[in-house]
Amino acid sequence: MSTTLKGDSSGSASFRTLWDHSNLYILVDVQDAKADVNDRVDIFVDLNNGKTTSYEADDRHVIIKRSGKAEGTEQRSYHVRETKAGYQVELFIPWGGIQAGSGYEVGLDIRVTDGGASGTEPHHPLYWNDRTQSQEQDTSKYGVIQLAPMPKSAQAVQGIVHIDGKKDALWNKAVPFEVKRLNQSExxxxxxxxxxxxxxxYLLIDVTDPNIITDRINPWDQDSVEIFLDENHQRTPYFQYDDAQFRISADNVATFAGSASPGRLVSAVKKTNKGYLVEARIKLHSLTPKAGNVLGLDLQINDNQGGGKQNVAKWNDTTNESWRNTSQYGILTFVGKERYPSGT
Incomplete structure (x- = not known):
């Protein structure tokens, strides 16, 4: 997920984070076409998220200049590269004695300074959370990141199939991935x-559901498949222009939200001896993919079991927020015609 910095500067910047049990990884992408000796990125980390008004032993302040010089970190722990629109700073910060794991919270702030401002004009750094610009001595206004597991991933192979609700032989070239129940025994x-x-x-979704119910008033209360797309893979906590929700019932009745619309969907549904098979073709809204591109994807199976009982299966997002929040979607990678190893 890419997070945008704020401020009055004419440039722009964003950052991403990753983690493992040894390090916190940070990538800062700065849009600043004119290089200047004073261009710099400041990274502030409060490893125990203490939010204190003075620095403690776990707190870090790292300065990395566009030129490649740095303060507060070792040479091997960071890298600076020029891009067409500016530059990127990539670094890792060891956890030290902290036992980092899923759900752990870290205090973080990023500040980006455009050194090209004139001597009489004050600098207006971009920042993530602390608008007071007091990050050097006060961690209480840092933002907070929560460590989360790596999203599940799947692959879309290149090919064309006829949408008729049947599993054509070409579908065997695509590696299957499972949509599992959420903490339910049935x-x-x-x-x-x-x-x-x-x-x-194109998607082929083979649903196991021997008791099909589609006579409820609300479409989400009917047995159905929901397809969620985040085409720009921004993983935002809200829907953007590119995000879509397609719902296809076991009777092949479709409903839509976000940027989804009837003109973008062709679908077919066939009943099987164990449930129903959904085949869909979706016209992408803002992306014409090439091999290697990715988008955010999640799948949800709605199961009305009768008697007011409703169960749900999901691929990656275990919340009930997929209809408005793309940050927990899985990752779909577009690959060529060859078969690739699966990843679930």
């Missing part, structure tokens, strides 16, 4: 496959 599940060609994404 209910519908599914196995999905993905394919792409041109501006189209």
């Amino acid at each position: 209910g519908a599940e599914a196995v999905a496959r993905a394919m792409w060609s041109g501006e189209y994404l």
Whole structure:
């Protein structure tokens, strides 16, 4: 997920974070076409998220200049590269004695300074959270990041199939991935496959649900498949222009939200001896993929079991927020025609 910095500067910047049990990894992407000797990125980390008004032993302040010089870190722990629009700073910060794991919270702030401002004009650094610019001595206004597991990943192979609700032989080239129940002992599940060609994404979703119910008033209370797309893979906590929700019932009745619309979807549904099979072709809204591109994807299986009981299966996002929050979607990678190892 890319997070944008704020401020009055004419430039722009964003950052991403990753983690493992040894290090916190940070990538800062700065849009600043004119290089200056004073261009710099300041990274502030409060490893125990103490939010104190003075520095403690776990707190870090790292300065990395566009020129490649740095303060507060070792040469081997960072790298600076020029890009077409500016430059990127990549670094890692060891956890030290902290036992980092999923759910752990870290205090963080990023500040980006455009050194090209004139001597009489004050600098207006970009920042993430602390608008007072007091990060050097006060960690109480840092933002907070929470460590999360790596999203599940799947692959869409290149190819074209006819949308008729049947599993054509070409679907065997696509590696399946499973949509599992959420902490439930019974209910519908599914196995999905993905394919792409041109501006189209194809999905085959084989649902196991022997008791199909589609006579409820609300479409989300009917047995159905929901497809969530985040085409720019921004992983935002809200829907953007590119984000979409397609819902296809076991009777092949479709409903839409976000940027989804009837003109973008062709679908077919066939009943099987164990449930139903959904085949869909979705016209991508803002992306014409190439091999190696990615988008955010999640799948949800709605299972009405009768008697007011409703179960849900999901691929990656275990929350009930997929309809408005893309930050927990899985990752779909577009690959060529060859078969690639699976990743679930």
